[in-house]
Structures are given as C-alpha cells and as structure tokens.
Amino acid sequence: MIAETVCSAVAVAGLGIAAVTAYRKRFLAATRIAAYALVPLGLVMTGIVGWLADTAFSPTAWLGFAVLGGAWALFATTRAVERRRGSGTRKERKAANRSAPPEAVAPAASAPSLGQAARPAARPAAAPRATGASDDFSDIEAILKKHGI
Structure with a gap:
C-alpha cells in the first residue's frame, strides 16, 4: 500500500513539473517529463508494484x-x-x-590485410601525363584506380 502511494505521488509530482515546463513553452521537454511521470502510475495500475513489494519483503x-x-x-x-x-x-x-601459421579469417579478404603474396595481379598503369595541371591529380587517379572507381 505504501509503495503504491509513493509511486502515485511521484507520478503526480512529475506531471506537475511537466505542466510548469509546458507553461515555459518547452513542449518537447514537457512531453518527455510527462512520459516519465506516467511510468510509475502505470506500474501501480498493472499491479507490478504490489508484486515487487511482496517479493522484496518475502x-x-x-x-x-x-x-x-x-x-x-x-x-x-x-x-x-x-x-x-x-x-x-x-x-x-x-x-x-607458435608452430601453426596464422590463418586468414576470410580468405577473400582485402589484399592489404593479407600481405603482398595474396594480392591479385596489378593492372597495368596508365601512361603518365606530361601536363602540369594533371600532375596534381595523378595521386588521386591512382587511388581511384586502386579501388576500382
């Protein structure tokens, strides 16, 4: 009986705080506070609080x-x-x-994690360009080609 009374009082106090928060035009926070305040009341109404109180003192x-x-x-x-x-x-x-060689978890894993021996044959590189503006992008092009983009 005392546990139900305490939970109900907490719910009423929480709803009061939610009302004050809503009065201050903070509706989202007020809604969240009201939701938290209704949880103890719902637990009392379902009988869970009584069951927990009986369990705690048993x-x-x-x-x-x-x-x-x-x-x-x-x-x-x-x-x-x-x-x-x-x-x-x-x-x-x-x-x-120590004697067992490390095995790959996924044999088809990416080449950098498996080392040089497991890498597929590299594609032939494109001929380097002689223009000055394209030299700036040569590193980017190499990275994109490496990832197949």
Missing part, C-alpha cells in the same frame, strides 16, 4: 535469489576450470600456437 524470494546466485557461481566456476584445463598445459598451447 524471505522465500530472497532465498530464491540466493539459490540463483549460487547456481550462477557454480556455472562460472566450471567455465573457469574448463578454460584452465583447455587442450593441455599452457606450454603445450603456446608451442602449438
């Missing part, structure tokens, strides 16, 4: 939360142990990682 509910926490701790512990064991000792894993 020893059975707190024991249930403790059991859920214990289950989570067990899951986390078993996962940590699995990671620790892995596929052998730490030295064996490091040796296996």
Whole structure:
C-alpha cells in the first residue's frame, strides 16, 4: 500500500513539473517529463508494484535469489576450470600456437590485410601525363584506380 502511494505521488509530482515546463513553452521537454511521470502510475495500475513489494519483503524470494546466485557461481566456476584445463598445459598451447601459421579469417579478404603474396595481379598503369595541371591529380587517379572507381 505504501509503495503504491509513493509511486502515485511521484507520478503526480512529475506531471506537475511537466505542466510548469509546458507553461515555459518547452513542449518537447514537457512531453518527455510527462512520459516519465506516467511510468510509475502505470506500474501501480498493472499491479507490478504490489508484486515487487511482496517479493522484496518475502524471505522465500530472497532465498530464491540466493539459490540463483549460487547456481550462477557454480556455472562460472566450471567455465573457469574448463578454460584452465583447455587442450593441455599452457606450454603445450603456446608451442602449438607458435608452430601453426596464422590463418586468414576470410580468405577473400582485402589484399592489404593479407600481405603482398595474396594480392591479385596489378593492372597495368596508365601512361603518365606530361601536363602540369594533371600532375596534381595523378595521386588521386591512382587511388581511384586502386579501388576500382
């Protein structure tokens, strides 16, 4: 009963603040404040606040939360142990990682990320122009050709 009263009072106060904000010609902010103010009232009307209040003061509910926490701790512990064991000792894993060459995640990835060996054959370059004005744009043209534009 107290939780419902507090939520209703918060909703009324929020609507009052929204009215003052709207009076100051800040309608967007007033609408947002009114929306936030109506949330506690809606929770009271749906009965969620009563359910939460009953849950908060119930020893059975707190024991249930403790059991859920214990289950989570067990899951986390078993996962940590699995990671620790892995596929052998730490030295064996490091040796296996060093001996294996790095594999590309996506074989068709862009050429710069794979290095020179995986790049496709380059297109023949256009003949350089001798005019002074086009020299300014030669770098730009090269970049555009490189990206196929």
